[in-house]
Amino acid sequence: MQSRVAIEKQFRLTRIGLFVVWAILSAIIVAWSVSSAKERALSDVMQKAGETLSVQTEILSGVLDKYRLLPPLLARQSSIRALFVRDVEGNAQSIDARRVAEVTSSMSAAMDVAFFFPDGEMLANARGSVAERSEGLPQLIEAAMQGRLGRAALSNDRGERTYAFSSGVRREGKFTGVVIVYVDFYRVEAAWALSARRIFVTDKSGTVFLANDPDWRLKSLSDLRQTGGVDRYLIDGRFEDRLDLVRRLPLLEWDLHVLADPAPVAAARLSAATIATLISLLAGMIALVVLRRNEGLTIKARTDRAIALRLERVVRDRTRALSITNQTLSKEVQVRREAEERLRKTQDELVQTAKLAALGQMSTALSHEYNQPLAAIRSYADNALRFLDRGALSEVSGNLSRINGLVERMAELSRTLLSFSRKPGASIGPVPLGTIIDEALLLARPRARAAGIADIHVGAGVSGVHVLGGRIRLGQVFVNLVNNAIDALSGRADARVEIDARREGDRVLVTVIDNGPGIEPERLHKVFEPFFTTKGVGEGIGIGLSIVDNIIRDFGGTITVSNRPEGGACFTIDLQAADGPDEMPEGKLLPTSASAAV
Ligand code: ADP
Numbered sequence: 209m210q211s212r213v214a215i216e217k218q219f220r221l222t223r224i225g226l227f228v229v230w231a232i233l234s235a236i237i238v239a240w241s242v243s244s245a246k247e248r249a250l251s252d253v254m255q256k257a258g259e260t261l262s263v264q265t266e267i268l269s270g271v272l273d274k275y276r277l278l279p280p281l282l283a284r285q286s287s288i289r290a291l292f293v294r295d296v297e298g299n300a301q302s303i304d305a306r307r308v309a310e311v312t313s314s315m316s317a318a319m320d321v322a323f324f325f326p327d328g329e330m331l332a333n334a335r336g337s338v339a340e341r342s343e344g345l346p347q348l349i350e351a352a353m354q355g356r357l358g359r360a361a362l363s364n365d366r367g368e369r370t371y372a373f374s375s376g377v378r379r380e381g382k383f384t385g386v387v388i389v390y391v392d393f394y395r396v397e398a399a400w401a402l403s404a405r406r407i408f409v410t411d412k413s414g415t416v417f418l419a420n421d422p423d424w425r426l427k428s429l430s431d432l433r434q435t436g437g438v439d440r441y442l443i444d445g446r447f448e449d450r451l452d453l454v455r456r457l458p459l460l461e462w463d464l465h466v467l468a469d470p471a472p473v474a475a476a477r478l479s480a481a482t483i484a485t486l487i488s489l490l491a492g493m494i495a496l497v498v499l500r501r502n503e504g505l506t507i508k509a510r511t512d513r514a515i516a517l518r519l520e521r522v523v524r525d526r527t528r529a530l531s532i533t534n535q536t537l538s539k540e541v542q543v544r545r546e547a548e549e550r551l552r553k554t555q556d557e558l559v560q561t562a563k564l565a566a567l568g569q570m571s572t573a574l575s576h577e578y579n580q581p582l583a584a585i586r587s588y589a590d591n592a593l594r595f596l597d598r599g600a601l602s603e604v605s606g607n608l609s610r611i612n613g614l615v616e617r618m619a620e621l622s623r624t625l626l627s628f629s630r631k632p633g634a635s636i637g638p639v640p641l642g643t644i645i646d647e648a649l650l651l652a653r654p655r656a657r658a659a660g661i662a663d664i665h666v667g668a669g670v671s672g673v674h675v676l677g678g679r680i681r682l683g684q685v686f687v688n689l690v691n692n693a694i695d696a697l698s699g700r701a702d703a704r705v706e707i708d709a710r711r712e713g714d715r716v717l718v719t720v721i722d723n724g725p726g727i728e729p730e731r732l733h734k735v736f737e738p739f740f741t742t743k744g745v746g747e748g749i750g751i752g753l754s755i756v757d758n759i760i761r762d763f764g765g766t767i768t769v770s771n772r773p774e775g776g777a778c779f780t781i782d783l784q785a786a787d788g789p790d791e792m793p794e795g796k797l798l799p800t801s802a803s804a805a806v
Pocket of ligand 1: 688692693696722724725726727735740741742743747748749750751752753754777
């Protein structure tokens with residue numbers, strides 16, 4: 209998978225490439241937009257200026273055409289021809305001629321109308337302003353004398369300008385005079401003045417003859433114009449860029465100019481450049497945003513994938529670790545099971561050992577227990593033989609029944625010992641508390657008696673009470689507790705052991721108390737620990753109470769110990785009361801007695 213740095217580098221390169229492409233495209237688009245906008249604006253400006261030029265050319269041509277025809281027409285008029293006659297004194301009819309000139313001038317709206325003799329003497333004119341000037345006059349007269357239409361542009365010091373057309377007046381085949389009509393350009397210039405554009409006419413010498421700007425009139429164009437890349441013209445006191453559209457008036461050899469303002473072209477170029485630049489920038493920004501977004505998405509996808517992979521790896525590792533742990537745990541469970549099994553066996557063996565130890569302790573006392581009836585049986589048997597010899601059969605029968613009683617007692621003791629030494633079963637059920645205590649005391653009594661303990665008292669509370677437990681194991685509990693009491697009481701004259709029980713709800717509390725020295729308070733919590741003993745070597749190994757505690761726990765009960773205020777120890781066993789039938793788990797029921805005396 210591509211790393212984040214590689215992705216960023218790739219996108220950086222793409223960005224640079226895109227920027228270069230964008231810059232080139234933008235430059236092309238801007239240049240193209242500017243140029244096409246310029247062309248459009250220029251053609252627009254030129255078209256409008258061209259229209260103005262065409263219109264003004266037509267107007268000017270129309271005006272000139274109108275006045276061009278006037279002199280030949282006037283020259284043919286007989287009334288005008290008649291004017292060019294001198295009387296005998298050589299005087300001309302100047303008054304009549306003047307009147308005709310005035311009428312013609314005002315009717316044709318010409319600037320002036322003048323009549324000249326061929327020698328250049330003026331017969332008359334209507335206004336007398338321009339016609340009085342001599343420049344151009346010879347040329348006008350000469351053309352007229354040659355039968356042509358004379359023409360000349362004229363101006364005076366007052367800035368008046370006109371164009372004169374001349375035509376010769378013929379009388380009887382001879383030229384007798386010349387009619388000159390002066391064109392008035394006032395209306396033309398007045399019409400031009402309405403236009404925002406500069407409109408002017410230059411003659412072939414380059415002098416501005418007509419113009420809608422009065423300041424330009426009769427000035428040389430070279431003074432009004434600075435030539436360069438774009439021609440600049442003097443507009444309102446300063447030079448400005450203008451486009452010059454020129455149309456030649458071939459008849460007059462004049463050039464009609466219309467100046468167009470190129471500002472719209474510059475504005476169009478500027479706005480085209482601005483719009484194209486903005487569009488390019490926008491496109492560039494959109495491309496950049498799209499690229500950034502793509503980069504972000506690619507990096508995110510890569511990060512997500514990396515996280516997913518890491519997660520997968522972690523899950524895989526955890527699963528592997530878990531399965532290893534599982535295997536280890538299974539092995540540990542197996543080992544623990546085996547250890548528990550071993551422990552259980554060891555515990556069973558320990559119980560057995562403890563019982564054997566108890567039996568060992570009791571054997572001395574038991575041998576005395578057996579020797580006593582054996583001696584009595586022997587003596588009863590000897591006496592029975594003697595009674596038989598004497599024929600006293602009733603005494604023989606009495607002795608034999610006593611022997612029978614003694615043998616029965618010995619057999620009962622033997623049976624209890626056997627059942628006690630058997631391995632206990634694991635089943636639990638309702639057992640008779642009184643019977644079990646009697647059996648235990650049957651085993652313990654000989655030791656008690658040997659220790660000089662006269663009385664083991666069993667309270668009335670135990671009779672008829674059933675508890676949940678195992679017969680042999682519960683019997684072993686009482687044997688252990690009574691044996692411990694015997695050990696503690698050894699050598700005391702007032703030694704006393706008491707066993708009693710009371711019912712509390714569905715529980716039965718059995719107490720085993722003695723009036724011995726009790727247990728030191730700091731050792732109270734230790735007596736149930738395995739191998740805790742205060743007895744000397746060969747007297748105890750410290751597992752009796754530990755076994756008792758385990759047995760009671762197996763029955764779902766508890767055992768506690770305390771010191772009695774009046775002295776001595778008190779063991780309290782808390783067992784579940786049982787009301788069911790007596791199933792006698794773990795062995796055979798022995799004959800019971802509610803209380804027993806040693
Ligand atoms: P052992 O009898 O072999 O010492 P036990 O587990 O039966 O082992 O008893 C542990 C200890 O508890 C005894 O050594 C003794 O100090 C103390 N003990 C048990 N019962 C009594 C009792 N009735 N009075 C005083 N001390 C007792």
